[in-house]
Amino acid sequence: MSATLHKHLGNAQIASYYRDGYLLLPPEFLPAGSLDKVVAACPDILAERGPRTVLERDGVTVRSVYGPHQTSTAVEGFSKLPQLLDAAAKLLNDEVYIHQSKVNQKAAFSGDQWEWHQDYVYWIQNDGINSPNLVNVAVFLDEVTEFNGPLTFIPGSHREGVLAGTDTQGMPVGYEDAPSWVATLTATEKFQIDRSVIARLAGAGNLVSAKGPAGSVLLFHPNILHASLPNLSPFNRRVLILVYNAIGNPPTNTVNPRPGFLAARDTTAVRPDAG
């Protein structure tokens, strides 16, 4: 058994993912050192200014940079790790490609809240991806604690499908001059889930946050209801998110497709590369 291929999801982990809609793996899931180049590339990735960059409502702090697997050889290489491809393929029961990627910075003191939302509604409505057979792979580039805005889930909510909510239409406040697809990327969610639905699913206390050291790998379902608090702390909370999609589930919106850094058009299966 090779040094780079000995970590795989077990049946209990797969069952846990299907039941809860998320699975948090410790840094040991990744080959030692495999994240180093990504962490080193992160300042350059976050320094980019252009359509791939989304700012916080303060108009200054970087919130997200999209498509780093297309611009950074470090991220591209990391995204082909056999461990990640194997995990995604097992969960999706298909070969996979990367539909979307981003670095979410959530900067110290400034990183803002993400409201309750599901991811999949954007991918079906904007990209015509007809099944929620995708998986988010969030890799912690910094330690994530309760103080710097951990992703927070309602376990099991992914089994509800697309939830009742309101399409706010128009542009969220502060982004009036941005192109229309920016409405899908901002701090104010375009599709707002009804609060009564959130309260029902949260029950008497059915909330969990995903916390752990840098290098932790968090898998979560595109229909799990999630949110995150602002970063109150003096510590950055950078996360790389790779969205793997099943090759049998390609985007079908060819009339008005979003830019390639939001919705990849090359749906060829990614071949593993142990780096």
Added chain:
Amino acid sequence: MSATLHKHLGNAQIASYYRDGYLLLPPEFLPAGSLDKVVAACPDILAERGPRTVLERDGVTVRSVYGPHQTSTAVEGFSKLPQLLDAAAKLLNDEVYIHQSKVNQKAAFSGDQWEWHQDYVYWIQNDGINSPNLVNVAVFLDEVTEFNGPLTFIPGSHREGVLAGTDTQGMPVGYEDAPSWVATLTATEKFQIDRSVIARLAGAGNLVSAKGPAGSVLLFHPNILHASLPNLSPFNRRVLILVYNAIGNPPTNTVNPRPGFLAARDTTAVRPDAG
């Protein structure tokens, strides 16, 4: 030993408070049932609309109501519990009276962040209280979790005295029409601590949040650096805060005093009443 007088702070707890600047006590610290009337009165307290009421930036949700010990017999009675008066007197080494009180609601979904701040700077600058020999007694009226905006502290920061910061002057955004003293009560802190100071004191991870069931009693020093996150959850996070001051430390600002519901003028020692 009577049923209502058997809970007192021990020396280890007092030492812990002086060292860390806060002390969290379990609900058992309070006599059984002593909080029931306060909880029952809370909806009426929060329904008040007038100068005692501070709204969130959304202009709708109640953030705080000041002076409930002056308007609610339930809160007045609770504030005279021998356990609370004894704890405050021990920590302040004097007899005590209530300088200020409030219910902070932090409503489900809507309750907003409180930025990093110290309390005492407001009391010396606005009220002329010349020593930080006061203690905040925060009583949880709901369970406090990491998801509904717990008070978050930098332990030991109270030993730094009043920290370097900036007086923003003027009124915070959204409150332009409010009387001048409202600037001391809003979501945007009038005195903003330098971020470099917060980062230095937080060190590599010196942050704690105070979480616990309803009825927990949180004592904290007026100079401890604290903040709190928004309430992301569907669960309210109501806290009653009683600020006890040493009778030897009365307000000295008689030129332009704040309203009595922000800074009591009757500094007579409160007599215990077991209810």
